[in-house]
Amino acid sequence: xxxxxxxxxxxxxxxxxxxxxxxxxxxxxxxxxxxxxxxxxxxxxxxxxxxxxxxxxxxxxxxxxxxxxxxxxxxxxxxxxxxxxxxxxxxxxxxxxxxxxxxxxxxxxxxxxxxxxxxxxxxxxxxxxxxxxxxxxxxxxxxxxxxxxxxxxxxxxxxxxxxxxxxxxxxxxxxxxxxxxxxxxxxxxxxxxxxxxxxxxxxxxxxxxxxxxxxxxxxxxxxxxxxxxxxxxxxxxxxxxxx
Numbered sequence: 001x002x003x004x005x006x007x008x009x010x011x012x013x014x015x016x017x018x019x020x021x022x023x024x025x026x027x028x029x030x031x032x033x034x035x036x037x038x039x040x041x042x043x044x045x046x047x048x049x050x051x052x053x054x055x056x057x058x059x060x061x062x063x064x065x066x067x068x069x070x071x072x073x074x075x076x077x078x079x080x081x082x083x084x085x086x087x088x089x090x091x092x093x094x095x096x097x098x099x100x101x102x103x104x105x106x107x108x109x110x111x112x113x114x115x116x117x118x119x120x121x122x123x124x125x126x127x128x129x130x131x132x133x134x135x136x137x138x139x140x141x142x143x144x145x146x147x148x149x150x151x152x153x154x155x156x157x158x159x160x161x162x163x164x165x166x167x168x169x170x171x172x173x174x175x176x177x178x179x180x181x182x183x184x185x186x187x188x189x190x191x192x193x194x195x196x197x198x199x200x201x202x203x204x205x206x207x208x209x210x211x212x213x214x215x216x217x218x219x220x221x222x223x224x225x226x227x228x229x230x231x232x233x234x235x236x237x238x239x240x241x242x243x
Contacts, residue, residue: 054136060090
């Protein structure tokens with residue numbers, strides 16, 4: 001069975017054909033307009049991967065990852081959160097709009113954008129299976145939100161941490177979380193992330209660190225230029241095979 005998934009993994013790496021992609025917009029709870037890229041699978045699917053970026057980035061963080069995830073049968077929504085800038089030549093339109101119109105743009109304010117993205121997907125597919133995919137501060141918010149809702153199927157979190165200590169503690173917020181979780185980090189982050197996730201249901205947790213290098217912070221460790229990308233992708237593929 002492992003050989004089969006290795007073959008699938010390498011096919012994902014060497015094939016780059018894109019599928020349907022369109023720009024979508026929808027409101028956050030405070031009426032800020034959120035911009036996102038919606039990637040649709042070739043065959044009809046009710047699985048949706050909601051992709052959120054790290055600080056000072058944009059939906060462009062997930063340009064490569066979305067193209068691979070749709071080949072696994074996941075429609076993808078790569079979202080511009082209000083706290084961000086430009087990456088991979090993609091400007092963060094939500095952050096630009098927020099600054100222009102005077103909306104709050106702290107890390108924690110982005111929580112409402114993640115919630116709005118969940119509601120947007122549910123509005124277009126009432127049978128949606130929702131997977132939250134976060135990077136750095138948004139990884140923490142994804143774990144927190146998943147513990148507060150009953151409509152999230154799984155969480156993928158790259159480099160979560162205590163980014164909101166003056167407001168809330170993520171370790172407390174995610175205590176008791178009992179849906180499937182794939183939590184990945186750098187080697188140097190491992191002990192910290194292990195402590196952060198120590199109170200979630202350990203039987204539901206896949207905690208990953210690379211063996212052939214330190215890795216990179218957040219989901220950019222999946223990018224082509226990351227020397228440890230293959231380790232992360234293979235671990236993620238094994239996690240997703242159960243859905």
